[in-house]
Amino acid sequence: MEKIYFALPGNEKLTSILIEKENAEKGAFEIRQFPDGETYVRILSDVNGKKVFLVCSLNDPNTKLFPLYFLSKTAKDLGAKNTCLIAPYLAYMRQDKVFNPGEAVTSTYFAEFISSFIDCLITIDPHLHRRKSLAEIYSIPTQVRHATNPIAEWIKNNIETPILIGPDSESEQWVSEVAQKANAPYKILTKLRHGDFDVAVSIPDIAQYKNHTPVVIDDIISTGRTLIETVKQLQKLQMKPAICIGVHALFSVNTAEEIMKSGVQHIVTCNTISHESNQIDISDLLLL
Numbered sequence: 255m256e257k258i259y260f261a262l263p264g265n266e267k268l269t270s271i272l273i274e275k276e277n278a279e280k281g282a283f284e285i286r287q288f289p290d291g292e293t294y295v296r297i298l299s300d301v302n303g304k305k306v307f308l309v310c311s312l313n314d315p316n317t318k319l320f321p322l323y324f325l326s327k328t329a330k331d332l333g334a335k336n337t338c339l340i341a342p343y344l345a346y347m348r349q350d351k352v353f354n355p356g357e358a359v360t361s362t363y364f365a366e367f368i369s370s371f372i373d374c375l376i377t378i379d380p381h382l383h384r385r386k387s388l389a390e391i392y393s394i395p396t397q398v399r400h401a402t403n404p405i406a407e408w409i410k411n412n413i414e415t416p417i418l419i420g421p422d423s424e425s426e427q428w429v430s431e432v433a434q435k436a437n438a439p440y441k442i443l444t445k446l447r448h449g450d451f452d453v454a455v456s457i458p459d460i461a462q463y464k465n466h467t468p469v470v471i472d473d474i475i476s477t478g479r480t481l482i483e484t485v486k487q488l489q490k491l492q493m494k495p496a497i498c499i500g501v502h503a504l505f506s507v508n509t510a511e512e513i514m515k516s517g518v519q520h521i522v523t524c525n526t527i528s529h530e531s532n533q534i535d536i537s538d539l540l541l542l
């Protein structure tokens with residue numbers, strides 16, 4: 255069946271790589287805002303009978319949802335066989351329980367909404383913590399791909415004697431796998447988050463690794479607080495300057511700058527979200 259790829263705004267670079275590797279058709283469409291803020295969408299390519307791939311990393315999700323919804327609905331109205339969302343970063347995964355009475359469990363509602371207008375979903379390292387699989391909240395077929403191989407390769411090619419650090423318990427799932435693939439030791443710390451910008455991290459027991467380069471690995475870098483607090487603890491132990499690796503470069507505020515100011519040697523991210531720190535190419539993970 256013919257495949258056609260549409261790059262939602264901000265996803266053009268990654269989509270071009272996928273189109274080339276898949277030898278697929280590039281979808282043409284128009285999207286713009288009316289003066290009143292409503293969204294205009296028009297599909298210019300023939301999608302009739304085709305498998306439509308919508309490439310849209312879901313950082314800053316609220317601005318992206320309506321364009322995505324309209325595009326998927328229009329493709330189906332024009333006879334598309336089905337629509338598949340390629341979302342290298344999947345949003346709304348962290349509010350996965352009621353922490354305080356009256357709170358919305360947005361990860362569930364978001365999953366229900368996406369499942370109502372998309373037929374399948376491919377993503378990379380979604381933040382699965384208390385939930386073990388996307389099938390718990392998504393009612394469409396989902397495929398989760400992991401960035402552990404490309405991250406391990408990058409470490410092997412760039413760092414001579416690394417000690418990998420996971421800042422919190424949920425990071426163990428990917429840090430342990432990267433450590434095994436990169437043949438490196440690792441330590442997992444304990445994190446307590448008191449607020450969006452208020453994070454405390456335990457002091458690691460890593461005196462024996464003084465001559466190693468600490469490599470802090472996290473799935474999401476948002477405010478950067480988790481990495482900054484982790485790096486502070488490493489500095490107290492007089493470790494070498496750390497290298498920080500993130501899968502998803504959300505960089506919500508002036509995060510990159512703040513992290514570099516904290517004395518980090520280097521920040522490296524995967525290209526699930528386009529950012530100047532992208533050094534690890536994950537496009538192969540998104541191939542069908």
Ligand code: R5P
Pocket residue numbers: 381421422424425450453472473474475476477478479480481
């Ligand atoms: C949390 O559970 C995630 O794995 C990340 O550690 C967290 O989202 C990072 O956020 P921030 O950069 O705001 O500390």
